[in-house]
Amino acid sequence: MFDDAMRSEITERPKFQARAYAGTYIDVAVVAERLWNRLSWGWLFNTHTGSGFLLLLVCAPFILGLERLPIGTLQRIGPGMVPGLVLAVALLIAGGLLIWGMFGPGIKPRLDALDLDWQGLRGILMISGGVLAFMALLPSLGLVMAAFVTSLISSIARPPFRPLSAVALATFNTAAVWIVFVVLLDLHFRAFPRNMPWIF
């Protein structure tokens, strides 16, 4: 999905390919294809507009946050001046990307501009799940449980997923982490659940 060669292949793939008939009559299929390409959202969703929208999205919280910051004057600079200037640069670029994508030359219509496929999404989701589990479990259940669950959930991220070997790997990882961080480095982590004092 992130391969450049693949990316160009996707870009150049016609969205709807009508067969060109050898004939002088008006081909309904060709007309339909042209109409479809005109109507399709390619002018709105391509890599450039996609980048622009994404950048706007990243800037959005800062736009909201800037509202309550006084900008001040050059003599008395307010807390909002530098962020405001910097945000203006980012928004200018976002605007440029959007305009270039919508009206610029040589932009091929492409709906699937976001080059993430299902495998990529699976990776993102499962790793997020693992990290979230770590975040949720560590304070109450301790490092050992958290590391085990995180390792287990993360294993699903990349095929092939084999449950038994994932459990074995998680066990190994947990033991390694416990030895390195609790026994050797003695970082102050809660290693085991709170109500299991008998384990020590």
Add this chain to the structure above:
Amino acid sequence: MDILIGLAGGFEAAFTLQNLLYVLLGVTLGTFIGVLPGIGSMAAIAMLLPITFYMPPASALILLAGVYYGAEYGGSITSILLNIPGTPSSAVTCLDGHPMALSGRAGVALFITAVASLVGSSVAIFFLTFAAPALGRLVLNFGPAEYFAVILFGLVATSTITNGSTAKSLAMVAVGVLLGLIGMDQNSAVARFTFGIPELFDGIDLIVLAMGLFGISEIMRSMVMRSGHLATAKVSLKSMIPTREDLRASGFPMVRGTAVGSFLGTLPGAGQTIASFVAYAVEKRVSRTRERFGKGAIEGISAPESANNAAALTAFIPTLSMGIPGSATMALMLGALMIHGITPGPNFVTQNSDMFWTLIASFWIGSFLLILLNIPLIGLWVRILKIPYQMLFPMIIVLLCIGVYSVNNSPFDVGLALMLGVIAVFLRSYGFEMAPVLIGFILGPMLERYFRRSIQLGRGEAEYFVSSGISMFFLAATVLLLLMAVVAGVRSVLRGRTESSAIHSLRS
């Protein structure tokens, strides 16, 4: 003479058993992480930063520097054997290194890489030894206006000297600056962009940001990475011996590569990736047998490999003497120093001269250890490459989580790093680079501080910014860089070309 005395003192300090162990540990860990596909030196340094909290500052820096160039070498190993760059700066090495490996000369390629790295680092250390103290003395006269100009130049240079789109990098610098400004404003005590979240009042932690942008997002992206095929199953020591022809062919390329790298490394924002690309391009232009490039030309390895190591080290010059990081990695190093309460800047070399010279000495020692370790141990690294990625990445994720959590013992940080990581994955898939974010994050607050001071000193007059030659020079250079970027952009639009990555233009 000062320099010799300092250097001698540095070697004495670095040759303590403890520091030698740290160099060894750093280089080994770095190579290991560099060999792991999908995780680069940035993530490696970010992961090890929390551990260095408990070390003396000099040892911490020695360890991190070891990790840094260890990872660079490890990245070259995967480039040559798997055709997958372990680190961005070793991407160029794929072009000729992998063809060499396919024709059964993997050992020679690996050996030349190690030698080129050593040559590049040695020369760069030499520059560092002389340039950093001199630059420090020069910078001593800098006022806020000069600092503002240099930082602005650094920020713009970061985005224009890049292998991606200039506009996108500039946008990422801006986002980085905004992220850096989150938290309590020191002048007005107003909380900025915190949205009432108490954990954000102190700002985002550097490690949390680096782990999110580089660690988590790199791992997520690596989930769709193809698993590479090893070019050769076994690399013996004997196969590493280069022929006389190889050595002769790579002599001058190493010199040229080192020169290119040493120069580009000192520029704020350029960094080693660009250095390796430029060195390769130079070599291709100079060569009389251009058609050999991309098919296993040894010059195609020796030049970029010496360039990236040289740049890696000369990047320390602006970092240590001005406190302005030249690359994202340097930004992290700077963060490590600041955590220990040491602010690099013009006074660093004079006030912390022991540490400076220890660091320099440890660079030499590290470079030699790298060669001593990697040539005999190459079989071990090749064996690590055979472990399926499937079995490695869950452990990396657990380590990333622990690393982020241990910074402040806060689950909030883990969630924040995850959020930043997910955003970074989407940004990266749209061609935004992450290194400028980190540089903006570090330089942003500095930029604001010096901007305010300049305004105060100049009593609100804009002329203050061009009151000295140095600041005028850097401001003019900034404007020039921006103009050049605009012209290049307009030209590429007129030619009807969409953006293409640097590596493709090198291939053709």
